[in-house]
Each structure stands twice: as structure tokens, then as C-alpha cells.
Amino acid sequence: MSTMRKQRLTRALLTCGAVAGPLFVLTVVIQDYTRTDFDPRRQPLSMLSLGDLGWIQITNFVLTGLLNIAFAAGLWRALRPGRSGTWGSLPIGAYGTGLVGAGVFRFEPAWGYPPGAPQGLPDDPGLGYVLHGAAFFVVFVSLVTACFVFTRHFAVRGERGWAFYCAATGVALSALYLLAGMLSDGGENSRPLSLLLRAIALLGWGWAAALAVRVRGSHTPAGISAC
Template identity: 35%
Template sequence: MTRPLLLAGALAGPLYVGIGTVEAIVRDGFDIRKHSLSLLANGTGGWVHSVMMVGTGLLTVIGAIGLAKCFAPGERSRWGVGGLIVYGAGVAAAGFMRADPALGFPPGTPDAMPETVSWHGFGHVIAGMIGFIGLIVACFVLSRWFGRHRAAGWSRFSLITGIVYLLALVGLGAAAGTTAGNLGFTVAVILGWTWITLLMLRARAEGSLR
């Protein structure tokens, strides 16, 4: 059962990035330089983005369960696998709780941040933050794990992904709604999903992480 679990985890990234890209292109009024992808859950067709987040989050959790089976006895990285489970669960939970309309999206929304935050908007932010922290932890922990097992390339890849995600998350908090903040975080999201996909495919192809 391990290979199907890992394949499910590997599919999460392409689905998230692919569907999100199509949405960003076809949804009227959406501008990636100004709007976060989470805003796509609003307006006509917003359900597509919500379902995508829930689905890819759950696929990530499934993949992480498969990944846990790829460690040699006594070498399982609980924090690495746990971080991925937290990330997947956070993405799925954020999909259930829609971000508040903001910055002119969907069309007709005031061109500013909302004056008040709804319960689901607040929950979306908290779930996302917890998930992002889980991914960062997974990157750093698995970087160290790969380093101990002389997989220098994967150690560096994991470390760089974690650092980029951490810097982008901090930058988003400081520059939300700006072109630099949005594009920087978008790059981090794509890199994070790429890391997860390649990690799952590596484990699936070799049958282990050694």
C-alpha cells in the first residue's frame, strides 16, 4: 500500500499549482501581484478553490503516511513526517474556512483590507499559518536527516526550501497585498509543493529514503 499512498502525495502539488494557476488566469478581477490565491475561494466558482485546497491537503496527509513507511527501522523522522501531516491538515482546514474578500476581489469588493474579520476568515489564516510552520519544520528536520545519511543534494534542497518558505512567510506578514510580498510567497508556495512532489516520487521510486 505504500506506493499508492506516495503517489497520492505526489499528485497534491501539481493539482494545487495547476488548478490555482488556471483560476488566477480565468477569474475576472484577480491579479496575482495584488491578491493572494486564498481570495479565489470567494465569488462565482469559488468552490473550486475550496475543494482544491481540501483535496490537496488530504492527499498530502496520505502521502506523509506513506512516507513514514519508507524509513529504516529506528530511523523514522517523526518531526519530518509530522510536519508534513500538519501542513496537509492545515491546507485542508484552510480550504474549509474561506478567506474574507479583500482588495477589490471579487469584483465589487472595496479596494482595501476588510475592516472586520469573520470567524472563517480568522480560521483560514490560523489554519494556514499552522500548516506553513509544519512544512518549514519538515524541511529543516529532513534536511538534517538527509545530511546524516550523506544525501547532500537533498539536504541542501530541503534546507533552501525551508528557508525560502520562512522568509516568504515573514515577508507576507510584513508586506501583505504588495507585489513583492505576493510574488515572493507565490514562489515559495511553488517551491514547497515541488519539494513535496519530488520527495514523494523519490521515496516511491526507491522504496525508501536511504
């Protein structure tokens, strides 16, 4: 494969990462305000996978995950042989894999959705519910890890603004996750959990997309200087 064709493939893979986050968030927002009987202030976005139209959110999870796996491949191609080529692409790949898992394994009816569901968490959650939670944990840990890997990457390159952005995002994601755990009592008052999970998605997915745009813009046929 010629250098130019390799360059185009790498940029195409990085573009997948730039598209993934905005596509996910836009799809969720549209469903939030068009899905009958769904209250985004109370019901976590994962619950959009339920009901007759649940296939839309399932597809959203899986497609976004696959796009981020492609993004990870693009990072590996763009940043090798430096450390970030490996240690940056691995958590992004895990992030994408976690999203696919979140689509394959669904949340269960709870907090009044779909209509007739329990007003709190499921009394006897099944394996799919547990695995969905595990997939989200993989997504969260992978994103935070990637944030700090790229903090070092940009710090070594002397790009203080990007290093700060990566570090601040990692800290903010961790704080939001801890708040979600402390403020959600598992009962009828699910609003804090729902809003905080949406904030995590907006911040984390947005950071990954911004990173894809940054690396894509810096990539040249000769490759980015490794670090």
C-alpha cells in the same frame, strides 16, 4: 497482507504526495488567468475561494490536503522504524491538515475581489477569516519543520545534495514569509503579499512533491534503510 501488497500500498500513498503539489499549482494557475475580474498580481490565491466559482479552489485546498495526509502515512510506512518515519511524517500530516483547514475556512472579500469588495483588508474580519490565516500558519510552520527534519535525514544518509535542497528550501520559505509580513501594509497595495504567497506555494508545495518522488523511488520491499 503480503509484503508485495504492503509495498504497493506504500508506493500508492507516496504517489499521493507527488501528485498533490503540481495539481494544486496547476489548478491555481488556470484560475488565475481564466477567472473574470481576478488579478493574480494583486489578489492572494486564497481569494479564489470566493465568488460563484469559489468551490473550485475550496476543493483544491481540501483535496491537496487529503493527498498530503495520505503522503504522510506513506512516509511513516516507508521510513519506519527510523526517526524520520515519525518526525518526518508528523509535519507533513500537519501540512495536509492545514490545507484542509484553509479550504474549510475561507478568506473574506478584500482588495477589490469579488467586484464591489473593499480595496484593502476587511474592516471587521470574521472568525472564518481568522481561522483561514491560522490554517495557513500551520501549513507554513509544518513545511519548514519538515524541511529541517529531512535535512538531517538526508545528511545522515550521506546525500548531501538532498540535504542542501531541504535546508535551502526551509531557509527560503522562512525568508519569503518574513518578507510577506514586512512588505504588506494591509492597504490597497497588496501586490507584494500576493506574489510572495504564490512563491511560497510554488517552492513549498514543489519541495513536498519532490520529496515524495524521492522517497517513492528509494522504497523497496525490504524498506529504506532507517535513520
